[in-house]
Amino acid sequence: MTSSTGRGFTHPRADANAVLACAATLALCACTTTSAVVPAASPMLPGAASPSVTEAVPEIRPGVLAGYLGRDLPDSLKLLPAPPKEGSAAFRNDQAVSRASQKLRGTARDVLAASDAELGFPHVAGAFSCALGVPVSQDQSPRLYRLLRRTLTDAGLATYAAKDHYRRTRPFVFYKEGTCAPKDEAALRNDGSFPSGHTSIGWTWALVLTQVAPDRTDALLARGRAFGESRLVCNAHWQSDVLAGRTIASATFARLQSDTAFQADVAAAAREVQSLRAGGDAPSSDCAAEAAALAMPIEGVQ
Template structure:
């Protein structure tokens, strides 16, 4: 549970950057070790890999649909675009101008949840489905980098699920919508042909580990408190998401056969 709200500065304090425009995470090197946390990915002769293949092939039947278009949007992790991912589920817009502490919280926790996947990624160097099948993804701009980036576990999924968990804590009355959107954000990687289902499932486990560690960091806890105050202020002001929430909801009605 978050502590009682206090008056907080509207402008975030400066944070060191990993590179221009990318603030450092909260955890530094104190990340969950995904290689220790996770089992090995399914090998090529296993029932698990056959399940991965079946889901992969089913997901590719969604090309040309609104769900595929949403997957392409979810693939783009650049800010400010990605900051609006949960606007419809949260019920208010997330912007650097109006919710600067929440915006920075998303930036910093993206780094933590994403980097936490890399001990396993770099160890297993699992080939992604689009490489395995000699196909393309929903977001060609990323394909060159993804070819040399391990598939297991999914970094996108870890980021999206971490955000869903944190936003649920900030807005518990929207918990179902936020968690559903976090799940769909990870499943977009199936539709995008960028990950196997087992990558997605274990990405959520890494996210949970990262979120647990974040709750021992006092700066993170202070920023959570400030972010909650911003969400409450946006609601009080009657601010509404700017995206097409009806279209998003319609796209998310499409389910991928075989997804666990």
């Protein structure tokens, strides 16, 4: 995950601790706040309560909203085994999948992987729009948009205990190659590969969105899996990083279930999706092109 304004984030250990302290003790921190303003024309189902226009969520750094969990994040260092050691059978499998995934560079799957690499909003808000079947934007679905922004923070930060401990070398560094996002490479070189933060975010979103739209579960989970596997095509992660990222996502999702603010936002997001469906609103993305790209398999992926 990268650290430019309005994009994703990379946190060294000290920075991550400062971020979480800020989120947990807002009264003592000079955090920037941003209001979740719902446009007057935002479609709501009849009888559904409109979200307040004065609700505010703090930014823990420019463009990154505080998550729901604060300090109550899963401990990735406790939840995960150590990454495969070089020379082990598991590492040889990582290498085989890495080399197979690079055969897709320059294809439509590579284009999608490059799009998935960009964690900045509003761009990334549309990553699941085809799977969800409706457009996702701050104007049309403000509570869903905020739900994605806040859970990105929880899912991303939850990976850093293990990332910072193991500081695993990424495949593009190991092989002295490039990635699908050259502008991110300098930051990625100093950001541990294990577990994959993008995968944790994408799989958390997939799980959360199955609560928002249960009838789209298969499509959402398939897209969530592909979002993580895009990191293989990008040459940014090993397969074991991706699998570990799903574990941390599942742990993050489990923690979120007891958070009342999260549950309220899920319910509000579900109403927004139903209203968009009722109004016939369709994704603005090229869903046929996305489906064609996702149909291109990566040899050896588990």
